[in-house]
Amino acid sequence: MAAWRAMRFASVAEGSNVGSETLDNLYDEVARISTAYPREPLNRVLGDLIEAQDVAFRLLEGRQRPRQTAELYLLSGVVSLMLAKASHDLGDPRAAMRQARTAYICADNADHDGLRLRVRAQQSLMAYWAGWATEAARYADLGRELASAVAGSAGVWMLSQSARTYASLGDSERARADLALAATKRDSLADDELDQMDGLMRFADCRYLYYCAEARIWIPGAEDEAEHAALQAIAAYDEAAAAGSPDWAYGDDAGARSDLALVRAAKGELDGVAEALRPVLDLPPDKRVAGVIASAMRVHGALREPRYHGSRQATRVQQEIEAYGRTPAAALSSGQ
Template sequence: MKLAGLAMASPAAAAQILQQAAAEAMEFTQQAEATSLGSGTLDHLDLAVTEFNHAYSLKPPAAVFDAVLDYRRKVDALLKGRHTHRQERELLAFAGWMSELLAWLAHDLGDARTGLAFATDAFIHGRQAGHGQLCGWAMDAAASINLYEQRPDRARQAALKGLTEAPADHPLTVRLHAQAARAAAADGDADGFTTAFHAAEDAYRLLPPRSPRRFGMDVLPLANYALTSYPATSFIWLGQAEEARRHAEHALTTYESAPAASRSPSREAIARIDLAIAHAQLGDPDDAVALGHQALDSARVVGSVLGRAGDLTSFLTRRYPRQAAVEGLAERLTAAAAARSALSATSTGA
């Protein structure tokens, strides 16, 4: 009779079964809404991620890394607790956003292994949350980190992986195509660079009139930067110094004219280094050295800046050996790298 249920039950038994079912339905509902999260927890996490992203370009990366990692651990603990399915998706997304930021911060601190580990973590959490945009941003970080580690094939793979997840009408798609173009240039593939960069330009033309925002910040400048600074670096790698100079000058003008909230000292420094290398390739070491010093005057001399400055000093040393100005720039770079390593070790307790 229990197996047959309502089909074989008498009217009285059927009524009792339905009453029990109603009680079970109420319990199902309570279980679905059961959670150990406080009412303001998700709002607090949203505010925290927003503030961390605003602090990224303003505060020392080691200090921001420690703070974000502490929150990332808190979100991991929350994910192991009791929550609704909707809350789980939001927690997964917050975990992913924090890991995406930690990937960039680790990169700034010169630790590619940690950066790539967090980029992968961000991608996985983004996929679990059903958040394609987060997945794309994670692979944007992975592409940059791999490029600075001189692994252009992996950088291109990361960019293409991100493109499978990112919204087609979003500035992120422009960046990912530009990342693929930059990776092709680093690999010496001029045709691959041209194809991918044209795809980035096409994607840019298809962007909607209203630019999306990420944690309160306009993301369109990130697409603009990719279309200006990435080709400058790419043409340097492809040995086209005049094109590199033109794009680097454009990139620097774009960076300097950006609103204060969108300014990035480290990107401006790299644009100056690209311009310096172009001048050096064109036979103008004096301007190259001057631009190199300006780059090292940046308020945010992070790992990527030091890496590109190393490319500049290596080229100058080979092309113009025993010039006092070149030796002076190389010595300053060595001192800057040592100072940053000491500061990072002190801030992180390493």
């Protein structure tokens, strides 16, 4: 609270135009939140996100030089994008889309293709997890042209997100084509200025591997490929966690492990299901965001197949998943 009070005072003290110190302070704070968000429980970063958006919007209501206005719109867009993810993580897709639309308006005002592309990828992601597959495909298509033009990791994100979206719609050919394009884009990757914020703004290699597994989950006959990709993603996340890397993200790590459990359920390997899902079910309530719970519930659905009827082991896993989903992170953040 004291730090935010100091930032507000600095912005006033520098005069009617935004000074370099104020912009530097805001940039540093936005980058810190971007790095912290995937690693920390949501209730630890949500208040700071709301404060950052408030400060950025208040500054935009004043007068700045054109270059400073563009920088403020960029930072406002990044914060609004992170708040879109926060609403998504709290299980409110409609509020998430409102924040994302604000982020896109900011990206337009900043004339920043890297942010435009990240917003489209996030919109597609949120629609995908809300069960709006055709809407997810629409947002993926809106970002497709930018994916080849933008240098940063957002292009890999957009193509990978498109792959799992089209795979979920049954278009395996399109999904495989998008995965191939994402791999090519990844091989020639050059960071942009938003990648340098790390965390949410950078589509890390481990996240790419997770999306590869997720896409193949939907492709008939690709169970072995999906299992291999999920194991690669889990190994990459384990390595990132051990190194204290900003690439580690508990939500996507849990998603990769849930995908591994889902593949093993499809292959009839119940012991493997329980083993893969154990770290997910051990997550504390403040890390049980909507996407993580949705991933676990897909495993629950797979265990309802006729082959598992009467299996005590399958029933125990289902009961654990049900108990797990009764205390989501949203319940702990309702006071924010």
